[in-house]
Amino acid sequence: MDTENPILTFLNGHASARQFTDQTINEDDERTIVTTAQRSPTSSNVQAYSIISVRDRLKKARLAELCGNQAHVASCPLFLVFCADLYRLSRLNETRGYDFYGEYTEPFIIATVDCALAAGRALQAAQALGMGGVMVGGIRNNPQEIADLLELPDLVYAVMGMSLGYPGRQPAIKPRLPRAALHFHETYDVSSIDTAVAEYDETIDEVGYLRGREVEPERYPDFNGLYSWSEHTARRMASTRKGTLRPHLLSFLQKRGLLKK
Numbered sequence: 111m112d113t114e115n116p117i118l119t120f121l122n123g124h125a126s127a128r129q130f131t132d133q134t135i136n137e138d139d140e141r142t143i144v145t146t147a148q149r150s151p152t153s154s155n156v157q158a159y160s161i162i163s164v165r166d167r168l169k170k171a172r173l174a175e176l177c178g179n180q181a182h183v184a185s186c187p188l189f190l191v192f193c194a195d196l197y198r199l200s201r202l203n204e205t206r207g208y209d210f211y212g213e214y215t216e217p218f219i220i221a222t223v224d225c226a227l228a229a230g231r232a233l234q235a236a237q238a239l240g241m242g243g244v245m246v247g248g249i250r251n252n253p254q255e256i257a258d259l260l261e262l263p264d265l266v267y268a269v270m271g272m273s274l275g276y277p278g279r280q281p282a283i284k285p286r287l288p289r290a291a292l293h294f295h296e297t298y299d300v301s302s303i304d305t306a307v308a309e310y311d312e313t314i315d316e317v318g319y320l321r322g323r324e325v326e327p328e329r330y331p332d333f334n335g336l337y338s339w340s341e342h343t344a345r346r347m348a349s350t351r352k353g354t355l356r357p358h359l360l361s362f363l364q365k366r367g368l369l370k371k
């Protein structure tokens with residue numbers, strides 16, 4: 111890595127922050143975060159997402175509950191909700207009397223990817239301004255209640271939230287998978303995965319951030335191996351609990367007019 115490059119140094123310093131001081135975020139900085147997010151690439155420039163700022167204390171408290179009782183959602187000075195949005199585009203077609211195929215998988219992917227790219231850039235913009243934050247997928251735990259609370263029209267759903275504020279203390283940087291696990295040349299290389307994952311399990315075990323965070327231990331009474339990233343992640347992928355794989359999402363999205371075809 112080029113450690114001389116200040117932008118790369120900044121990007122590689124990312125760590126999610128979940129604890130904030132009482133310092134508020136001023137409206138100029140809020141606008142800068144949103145306009146910087148808008149500079150993200152977007153599929154065919156359709157810009158199929160919307161961002162809702164929430165500062166109201168009671169609303170943030172309710173959002174915190176709906177996101178699985180995540181305290182930082184209530185305590186952050188600014189909570190952003192990133193929505194995949196095909197509603198705005200549907201209006202263009204409606205006023206012209208054209209068909210609109212918002213129920214197809216492709217526009218769903220377009221809107222969700224656009225939204226995620228904008229969210230990533232928003233977090234970086236906030237960090238560049240000295241803030242910290244964390245994305246909140248917990249917003250998909252109770253998607254209908256979220257849609258009602260934020261008065262989302264059909265063809266819009268909340269992909270993720272983002273708690274933002276000034277971090278009380280600098281969060282630790284979490285190691286990532288060895289590059290060999292996910293970076294291949296010319297073709298996908300299945301053979302390099304297991305070794306790289308085993309190496310990562312050792313690293314994560316040393317860091318210790320998964321200790322005490324076992325997923326559904328009651329389901330795995332006979333497990334006596336190393337509880338590290340691969341065991342944790344495998345259990346998450348085997349869980350249909352509301353806060354994990356969120357099995358309620360398909361019917362919710364279809365009710366919104368999305369992902370039917």
Ligand SMILES: Cc1cc2nc3c(=O)[nH]c(=O)nc-3n(C[C@H](O)[C@H](O)[C@H](O)COP(=O)(O)O)c2cc1C
Binds near residue numbers: 127247
């Ligand atoms: C789409 C998305 C949703 C996330 N949802 C949550 C969440 O609901 N609660 C939380 O504490 N962290 C959440 N995170 C943060 C991840 O847990 C975090 O990015 C990951 O553990 C890596 O840590 P780091 O960002 O500090 O490097 C989310 C991250 C992403 C990208």
